Amino acid sequence: MTTPLLHVEQLTMKFGGLTAVDAVSFTAERHDITAIIGPNGAGKTTLFNCLTGFYRPTSGALTLTHDLGEYLLERMEGHQIAHQARVARTFQNIRLFEGMTVLENLLVAQHHKLMRASSFLIGGIFKLPSYRHAEEEAVMLATKWLEEVGMADKADWLAGNLPYGDQRRLEIARAMCTDPRMLCLDEPAAGLNPRESAELNQLIKNIRDQHGCGVLLIEHDMSVVMNISDHVVVLDYGKKIAEGTADEVRNNPDVIRAYLGDDEEEEA
Amino acid sequence: MSWRLSHDGLREVLMVMMVAMLLLLPMVGLRTVDSSSGLGIDLHIAAVFWAVLLIGLGKKSLVAARENIPVIAYPAACVMLLSGFLAPLPTGFLEFFALAGGFICLTNAILMTLRGGRPISKNSFGEGMDVVATKIQAATPQVAWVMFAIVVALPFVFPDRYVLDVSILILTYIMLGWGLNIIVGLAGLLDLGYVAFYAVGAYSYALLAINFDLSFWVCLPLAGILAAFGGLLLGFPVLRLRGDYFAIVTLGFGEIIRVVLINWYQVTGGPDGINSVPRPSFFGLAEFTRRPSGDLPAFHEMFGLDYSSIHRIIFLYYLILVLALVVNFLSVRLRKMPIGRAWEAMREDEIACKSLGLNRTNLKLMAFMISATFGGFAGAFFATKQGFISPESFTFIESAIILAIVVLGGMGSQLGIVIATLLVIGLPEIFRDLELYRMLTFGIGMVLVMVWRPRGLLAVREPSIRLHGLHGKGAKS
Numbered sequence A: 001m002t003t004p005l006l007h008v009e010q011l012t013m014k015f016g017g018l019t020a021v022d023a024v025s026f027t028a029e030r031h032d033i034t035a036i037i038g039p040n041g042a043g044k045t046t047l048f049n050c051l052t053g054f055y056r057p058t059s060g061a062l063t064l065t066h067d068l069g070e071y072l073l074e075r076m077e078g079h080q081i082a083h084q085a086r087v088a089r090t091f092q093n094i095r096l097f098e099g100m101t102v103l104e105n106l107l108v109a110q111h112h113k114l115m116r117a118s119s120f121l122i123g124g125i126f127k128l129p130s131y132r133h134a135e136e137e138a139v140m141l142a143t144k145w146l147e148e149v150g151m152a153d154k155a156d157w158l159a160g161n162l163p164y165g166d167q168r169r170l171e172i173a174r175a176m177c178t179d180p181r182m183l184c185l186d187e188p189a190a191g192l193n194p195r196e197s198a199e200l201n202q203l204i205k206n207i208r209d210q211h212g213c214g215v216l217l218i219e220h221d222m223s224v225v226m227n228i229s230d231h232v233v234v235l236d237y238g239k240k241i242a243e244g245t246a247d248e249v250r251n252n253p254d255v256i257r258a259y260l261g262d263d264e265e266e267e268a
Numbered sequence B: 001m002s003w004r005l006s007h008d009g010l011r012e013v014l015m016v017m018m019v020a021m022l023l024l025l026p027m028v029g030l031r032t033v034d035s036s037s038g039l040g041i042d043l044h045i046a047a048v049f050w051a052v053l054l055i056g057l058g059k060k061s062l063v064a065a066r067e068n069i070p071v072i073a074y075p076a077a078c079v080m081l082l083s084g085f086l087a088p089l090p091t092g093f094l095e096f097f098a099l100a101g102g103f104i105c106l107t108n109a110i111l112m113t114l115r116g117g118r119p120i121s122k123n124s125f126g127e128g129m130d131v132v133a134t135k136i137q138a139a140t141p142q143v144a145w146v147m148f149a150i151v152v153a154l155p156f157v158f159p160d161r162y163v164l165d166v167s168i169l170i171l172t173y174i175m176l177g178w179g180l181n182i183i184v185g186l187a188g189l190l191d192l193g194y195v196a197f198y199a200v201g202a203y204s205y206a207l208l209a210i211n212f213d214l215s216f217w218v219c220l221p222l223a224g225i226l227a228a229f230g231g232l233l234l235g236f237p238v239l240r241l242r243g244d245y246f247a248i249v250t251l252g253f254g255e256i257i258r259v260v261l262i263n264w265y266q267v268t269g270g271p272d273g274i275n276s277v278p279r280p281s282f283f284g285l286a287e288f289t290r291r292p293s294g295d296l297p298a299f300h301e302m303f304g305l306d307y308s309s310i311h312r313i314i315f316l317y318y319l320i321l322v323l324a325l326v327v328n329f330l331s332v333r334l335r336k337m338p339i340g341r342a343w344e345a346m347r348e349d350e351i352a353c354k355s356l357g358l359n360r361t362n363l364k365l366m367a368f369m370i371s372a373t374f375g376g377f378a379g380a381f382f383a384t385k386q387g388f389i390s391p392e393s394f395t396f397i398e399s400a401i402i403l404a405i406v407v408l409g410g411m412g413s414q415l416g417i418v419i420a421t422l423l424v425i426g427l428p429e430i431f432r433d434l435e436l437y438r439m440l441t442f443g444i445g446m447v448l449v450m451v452w453r454p455r456g457l458l459a460v461r462e463p464s465i466r467l468h469g470l471h472g473k474g475a476k477s
């Protein structure tokens, strides 16, 4: 049996007296979409922040294994996790470089590659051929992802001027431009209309199937994730209350109680 | 069309005059003087009277313009303007006040007429300025070439000591502005101590040249490297700080450097500074003196000219011009390179940068080092131009002026910095006659710019790269 892409063991994150994530363990496979669901305040975003180095976990182990090596995420800095362990993420409240264009956003994501090609300064200042070539390639990759998310004609827009749905998709495209092995999406469907939401599901499936990138997907509305996730982990008050396929989870009495008890309006 | 102000308008004018009277009576009307029996008080009723009258006239013109009554607006403004020239006003300040006020009122009246009586709201004014700024920004290449031609030709058109001195001063500040712009405009870090790098460059040059007898051309890169080292030194402790804290630490750094310069007497000469800093030679080929003391020939002999002290000034002028252009070239390139985009991204959102694997520590250090190098070059030039340096040249006010230039220009805009330097350094220099009021007008000007254009004069950002060319679809929006 091969090692899973991500192995989370006994992850705990405390803020003072509040335990936002409480001894959570699960695994995520390489070619799967793993959904993490749970009502508001269940600790999903906190779990992501631990995974991507924004918080240092109180205890627990996070192991990421892929073709580039094995990484102990809980010991790494945030920018190393993105750059070396190749974990990319999006944010629940979108974080784009709003004053920069769409294309620039996507090029910033390819910073390390371009930096190396610019020989750290000299190649770029004198526009050496190797640098120009690398920049062309970076623009090509950016264009490819813009086409994938259906925004090819908006490359020169200011990111802050895009409609909301485009901003969500641009954030995903930007994350993918870092060439990740695992993509963490924090409520990507929030605020989208049903048509946009369906397109988004298709996009996420493509990322899993065509780019060999594992997807970790946070969603607090259960119905959205049910038809695309291969594996579902349910959190409530920081604890894992259930895990399994979508169908198993849907019929789990604890899950039903968590959702109906605390979050009735969401299921309505 | 009415010929008289409305009731409300009239009341407004009277109110303003009342308030002015109450304020000015103690502030202007009573003045303490030395008298034989101690401190006495002089009454200056005439000054108050004139000031209140002028304020009333100005307000009347403004109100009339707002109510679209040009017959009142224009004469009132003109009377105000003329009284600045002709009337025997009691103080020079009142004359200046009348001139400036009259000018503002007249402009306001003309604008109002042009707009057919529609009032100018702050928003529409801002939008109008945005359009102008965008046009200027778009014409940058052309403007730059014209400026370049003027600047290159200047020493031949005006071989005048004063003109060249002022131009050298302006070019130095432009260079400093472009240097600081990397930290403030691109990386978005508020640096209040840029003068520290300027000082390090100046002292490095002076000490190296005096103690080791190195030529300017060897010292220049060394001064840059030492300043970069200073940037590194400052960079490390401030990396984790943000916003206000960052600004305060850089402010402290600037002061520390100055205090060290004052107190490290054995090396820096303390408050006395360093005298007789070597002048640059003509690329190590000739000297700019009447009778060369060393082995080098004199410049004028070498070229068969008559001796003139202006040769050295012209040489310095071209020297700073080349230095400034190099800094400009490098900044423009850097902005379009991955590192420049990363700096701007960091300015926009540090957290998103972290999620994309950008090492903010390294990026900030790079910004500091590059920017410090440019400051160091400028410092070395300053030292060789002055021939004398002392800690007094590197006070906080210098940092503040350079920062004002960057902010005023519209953060990140190369051309904006040139325009801002002309305003901030050039205008006060031209209006030196106004003496005391120079700083006052400078302050008023800054306040006005911040009210009307809070993001700077040319605050339109040009993308570092475009996919669909300049007029691509959706480029605006």
Ligand SMILES: Nc1ncnc2c1ncn2[C@@H]1O[C@H](COP(=O)(O)OP(=O)(O)O)[C@@H](O)[C@H]1O
Pocket: A015, A018, A020, A038, A039, A040, A041, A042, A043, A044, A045, A046, A047
């Ligand atoms: N930085 C923080 N400091 C203190 N409490 C936090 C912090 N981040 C999250 N929390 C708390 O942790 C709990 C889980 O939050 P979060 O992970 O954002 O939930 P969600 O599942 O909705 O994403 C909430 O009670 C929240 O208030």
Ligand SMILES: [Mg+2]
Pocket: A044, A045, A046, A092
């Ligand atoms: Mg959340």
